[in-house]
Amino acid sequence: MIVVMKTGVREESVQKVISKLVKNGYQIHESRGVEKILLGAVGDKTRSVELNLEAMEGVEKVVSILAPFKLASREFKAEDTCIKVGDITIGGEELQVMAGPCAVESREQLLEVAAMVKEKGARILRGGAFKPRTSPYAFQGLEEEGLKYLAEAREKTGLAVVTEVMDTRQVEMVAHYADILQIGARNMQNFPLLKEVARFNKPVLVKRGLSSTIEEWIMAAEYIMASGNHQVILCERGIRTFEVYTRNTLDLSAIPVVKHLTHLPVIVDPSHATGKWRLVQPMARAAIAAGADGLIIEVHPNPSEALCDGPQSLTPDRFGNLMEELRIISGAIGKRV
Amino acid sequence: MIVVMKTGVREESVQKVISKLVKNGYQIHESRGVEKILLGAVGDKTRSVELNLEAMEGVEKVVSILAPFKLASREFKAEDTCIKVGDITIGGEELQVMAGPCAVESREQLLEVAAMVKEKGARILRGGAFKPRTSPYAFQGLEEEGLKYLAEAREKTGLAVVTEVMDTRQVEMVAHYADILQIGARNMQNFPLLKEVARFNKPVLVKRGLSSTIEEWIMAAEYIMASGNHQVILCERGIRTFEVYTRNTLDLSAIPVVKHLTHLPVIVDPSHATGKWRLVQPMARAAIAAGADGLIIEVHPNPSEALCDGPQSLTPDRFGNLMEELRIISGAIGKRV
Amino acid sequence: MIVVMKTGVREESVQKVISKLVKNGYQIHESRGVEKILLGAVGDKTRSVELNLEAMEGVEKVVSILAPFKLASREFKAEDTCIKVGDITIGGEELQVMAGPCAVESREQLLEVAAMVKEKGARILRGGAFKPRTSPYAFQGLEEEGLKYLAEAREKTGLAVVTEVMDTRQVEMVAHYADILQIGARNMQNFPLLKEVARFNKPVLVKRGLSSTIEEWIMAAEYIMASGNHQVILCERGIRTFEVYTRNTLDLSAIPVVKHLTHLPVIVDPSHATGKWRLVQPMARAAIAAGADGLIIEVHPNPSEALCDGPQSLTPDRFGNLMEELRIISGAIGKRV
Amino acid sequence: MIVVMKTGVREESVQKVISKLVKNGYQIHESRGVEKILLGAVGDKTRSVELNLEAMEGVEKVVSILAPFKLASREFKAEDTCIKVGDITIGGEELQVMAGPCAVESREQLLEVAAMVKEKGARILRGGAFKPRTSPYAFQGLEEEGLKYLAEAREKTGLAVVTEVMDTRQVEMVAHYADILQIGARNMQNFPLLKEVARFNKPVLVKRGLSSTIEEWIMAAEYIMASGNHQVILCERGIRTFEVYTRNTLDLSAIPVVKHLTHLPVIVDPSHATGKWRLVQPMARAAIAAGADGLIIEVHPNPSEALCDGPQSLTPDRFGNLMEELRIISGAIGKRV
DSSP: OEEEEOTTOOHHHHHHHHHHHHHTTOEEEEEEOSSOEEEEEESOGGGHHHHOGGGSTTEEEEEOOSOSOSTTBTTTOOSOOOEEETTEEESSSBOEEEEEOSBOOOHHHHHHHHHHHHHHTOOEEEOBSSOOOSSTTSOOOOTHHHHHHHHHHHHHHOOEEEEEOOOGGGHHHHHHHOSEEEEOGGGTTOHHHHHHHTTSSSOEEEEOOTTOOHHHHHHHHHHHHHTTOOOEEEEEOOBOOSOOSSSSBOOTTHHHHHHHHBSSOEEEOHHHHHOOHHHHHHHHHHHHHHTOSEEEEEBOSSGGGOSSOGGGOBOHHHHHHHHHHHHHHHHHTTOBO | OEEEEOTTOOHHHHHHHHHHHHHTTOEEEEEEOSSOEEEEEESOGGGHHHHOGGGSTTEEEEEOOSOSOSTTBTTTOOSOOOEEETTEEESSSBOEEEEEOSBOOOHHHHHHHHHHHHHHTOOEEEOBSSOOOSSTTSOOOOTHHHHHHHHHHHHHHOOEEEEEOOOGGGHHHHHHHOSEEEEOGGGTTOHHHHHHHTTSSSOEEEEOOTTOOHHHHHHHHHHHHHTTOOOEEEEEOOBOOSOOSSSSBOOTTHHHHHHHHBSSOEEEOHHHHHOOHHHHHHHHHHHHHTTOSEEEEEBOSSGGGOSSOGGGOBOHHHHHHHHHHHHHHHHHTTOBO | OEEEEOTTOOHHHHHHHHHHHHHTTOEEEEEEOSSOEEEEEESOGGGHHHHOGGGSTTEEEEEOOSOSOSTTBTTTOOSOOOEEETTEEESSSBOEEEEEOSBOOOHHHHHHHHHHHHHHTOOEEEOBSSOOOSSTTSOOOOTHHHHHHHHHHHHHHOOEEEEEOOOGGGHHHHHHHOSEEEEOGGGTTOHHHHHHHTTSSSOEEEEOOTTOOHHHHHHHHHHHHHTTOOOEEEEEOOBOOSOOSSSSBOOTTHHHHHHHHBSSOEEEOHHHHHOOHHHHHHHHHHHHHTTOSEEEEEBOSSGGGOSSOGGGOBOHHHHHHHHHHHHHHHHHTTOBO | OEEEEOTTOOHHHHHHHHHHHHHTTOEEEEEEOSSOEEEEEESOGGGHHHHOGGGSTTEEEEEOOSOSOSTTBTTTOOSOOOEEETTEEESSSBOEEEEEOSBOOOHHHHHHHHHHHHHHTOOEEEOBSSOOOSSTTSOOOOTHHHHHHHHHHHHHHOOEEEEEOOOGGGHHHHHHHOSEEEEOGGGTTOHHHHHHHTTSSSOEEEEOOTTOOHHHHHHHHHHHHHTTOOOEEEEEOOBOOSOOSSSSBOOTTHHHHHHHHBSSOEEEOHHHHHOOHHHHHHHHHHHHHTTOSEEEEEBOSSGGGOSSOGGGOBOHHHHHHHHHHHHHHHHHTTOBO
């Protein structure tokens, strides 16, 4: 980290900063220019936030040089992390498509979708039993009943199950039924929840928060990893901007950035990002071309009757077309679906 | 709500939409133009999100006319809501200043700050016992020990206590010690937590999420109110933009907007919004001039030794100056501190 | 357009709005609900902004139903617009790659790059002679001298030339040398410049403004088209968000959206969008997969000596690799480079 | 500036960077840590952008320490700049209110508004003769005829005149009629225009761009100052965010920030920022409380008949009330209107 001292700072203030840094195990390199004194401080990057140097007299600003994450970083682990769910690998040469309805609505609906997405080539079933809804008057999910249907669909189809958990009190229950625990965008910085999901030996899919920087998103993964669970999958799902035509703005450049900074697999959710089924197909193709390790796609047998997010759901036929296209694009970049 | 049908839509599709609306208790007014057919639908505004009309064939878009909140709205309750905490009123002619350290760090620190902010004129003590920190390696709060110090400070000074709760499992404990429960910006859409805090008969202070629209923020209040607790205080604390000089961008126009749309009191947190103590004073003055019902301000006896957010904390002296200024500004607009 | 009247509005105010609309040639459909009166108004969509209805007594809000552009819309022209530059077609099955240095720096530099990008398969040469620089102390371009080098490079290589024009006083000069006139992101709403470039019979490439909605971007095209020049190419180059790792956030979903709303070709600039050469290749692939009609890429023989935007420039070798990859991706989606 | 070298960089690359810096007159301080080598470079801050170090081999990132502006900075000139327009001073203890219609619509309209805002206490008349409109089909202004009416209004009332100039070809004409030249938000980075307005010996009011950082905004002032005209007034008018209730988000924290970083006066435009007349009054009060040197307010005798931006215009009566309130607030902070 670099500490920039104010123009005309008193020597005493400089020495106090140096002394605080040294006491905390940092090594100091001074740079005294005509206008500014700079202090280069080398030490444990995970502790710098604690030092609170910007509140010290004479300090103009503190510039971080190293990223604040450790376990998630490429420097910590150079090779890509591959995550195993049964015989499925996320983060390898095979791209994984997670598909299913936004919400589990009934046993029939779920079993129907599950059979269908399996047939089209998906290997993981998505479906929400607990739904984070902006309105308290909207459908909030079937809760444990929904989890049971997911487990039944897994038995019947062999698909693995990914589903969201929203409440620390329910993590154990969700972990009992699901193969992958999903942290939703709105909970990306729900720190007690991040610590709680780490307690179970299950992969965790962490959606990027609506207005989270890439660094904050990786820090959410770091929370889980620092709590002992290194099986983290990142999921880009669009960020909030001023654009109103799409629900969010899908940030595909996040894919190569995450691949550069971390060793974790990263997948893309074009359904929530765009909010419009018509945009799902081109954005799914683009995500794969940008290097994503997989996709999570909403599919509903009858989108106009969906209890949640129908406008962004693909019909089974459209999902089938998408899978065909993904096979071709994947092949072009040396991967396979 | 208005349903805009696509150019060239088939009559059958129009009838299906009408029939779904009618079945759900809506009254329909058709507008058939040369290019577009519009359906005006009048009915229960809290249910419209459930109808999923945008996924129906022939529907181009659905435009909401009424705000999606009911209990929080001015239409529902015309007069301002005043919230009582002992003999303190939030939302009346007296502006309330909540002050204290970002985090409770020790018994001594807290009692010292409490005595001091009381002396300068604050009537409510703030201080975090559970801290949402971006880094898992940062100080996470003293937890129940911190709550006990807050309760002790209340006994000693007569100040009321506001403190954050982050985990559904801890709401009962926090409610045992605190007078006002705070929902942090990162938890504004933590829906299980919103429902849980409503269970205790305590006022809830809801911070606006970092990238939340005013409508979503009011919907968070609606969640708590729909769960039976109408004592909600809104708190603007800055939104995320592209500007990097300040930590966030304080949206003071949200104050008159909230006052127009709802009957709830609204306060402002200039400390977190700006991230720099130097900006706290002018923004606090501006917040009062814009019509805020109060402020929440970070004060620390020694900001450079703070375990959290030192750069934005006022020293006791600066806090004293601020209170002086607020007395003058309040007087100019017919209020008092 | 829908005019929503306030709850409890006086009949007289409703009639005044109706009368203003009728006087302006609109046809009215009234919808009188319990809470709200809605007026559906059908007429010339390009005039609605002029009516200023929101300032009339009793009007709560005005909701536009139709997009505010006409000439650029799919409704106006159903088939894709293909733009011809010599024997090059932009907007057809062949994807066009525009490549070259950020700034024209010298005759030697430009001729070297031109020969090289031609050899790798580009058909259009980019290079700035007038440079919009944030700092008045930065290199501002070679001006007419730079334009002459571009023309010479065209003669020597057969590449067409695209270059930016920034000042209404220079449009005639730039049009004399260039094949395609470029409107930079910062000038997307420089309306006098948009009108001026329309006066010359040359295609115009309109970059999306840093914080422009898709609708505003299309309106910039509409300005040029309304002034008589229908040869407009849109160029997505990233929007400004809170993310700091990339220079801007490339909004690839804008591609299918523009294709849906308009008949104009759309290309992508991954160099300016990301600001980092390492991200250019994956984003270029993704842009093609999302349906872009072409790319504009910065290439410099020696990026570290570039006078402008070196960090985002590809070396010739990397550009060659990119072209190889684009051939494969294009083939996979039924197009060619 | 600090140059951060990549982990494992070759010594040769480090030496090349040092050598380039030294050749450009920079003094170097090396900091060699275990993970990273940092080079502190001290020299001419206005030249650093030219060096293009980030494109050199082995460079991870370059961190600027000093702001990129010189003439506008507090370091360059410690005391506040006061700008004189006749006997009016902008930037002193007297707050200046600029008021008038969005657009000059007719001689009658303008003279009526001018007399009225003068009577209520404004000393500067605003009114657009050239209007930047998003739609080519909207009213574009009366052009020179409008300028003549502004000049006539000045003669009749003694008010000074501020009006926008959009085209380099019209600066001379506008400067002939106006006392203060206005650069609109959309032209904040129209660099040829910034250079051109500097040529005339008139104060220039620079509106902040819709998505401009504070630093970029100050750089626009620096462009004008570097071209020889130091009479620059900054104007905050709201930035673009995801919030949709207000037209833009008024960033009042920009006022103390600009005052801290520069010596220039700063005023606020609450009319364009909010887009709603109801919000103008509280935001005007807040701007003054935050330390603004003045305001620019839209006033129209009949907002519902305005040709432009009626919904945000105050009626004469409301403007009178606002002036009363401003007198009280100003007094409270030791200033006067």
